[in-house]
Amino acid sequence: MTEMMYGAISMASLTIALFFLRFWRNTGDRFFLWFALSFFIEGVHRVYSAILNEAGEDSPLHYLIRVLAYGLILWAIVEKNLPRKEPRD
Secondary structure: HHHHHHHHHHHHHHHHHHHHHHHHHOOOHHHHHHHHHHHHHHHHHHHHHHOOOOOOOOHHHHHHHHHHHHHHHHHHHHHHHHOOOOOOO
């Protein structure tokens, strides 16, 4: 049952990453690129966990991967809200 949930979560995360990549390609906004990368990391992490059959997930590596993924989301939000620099003429 755990492997099935890992599969569902990884499929959803990778699908969401593809949607964000499409939004990034259409708009060119890096906000969507950071989100796509975060969801891609999360999806690959779930596949990795399912293959190794690590249901505990209490090792520091799992936490570091999630901190990286969530940090990318936070960075995307911060970068989006930073003031834009005006080009000098």
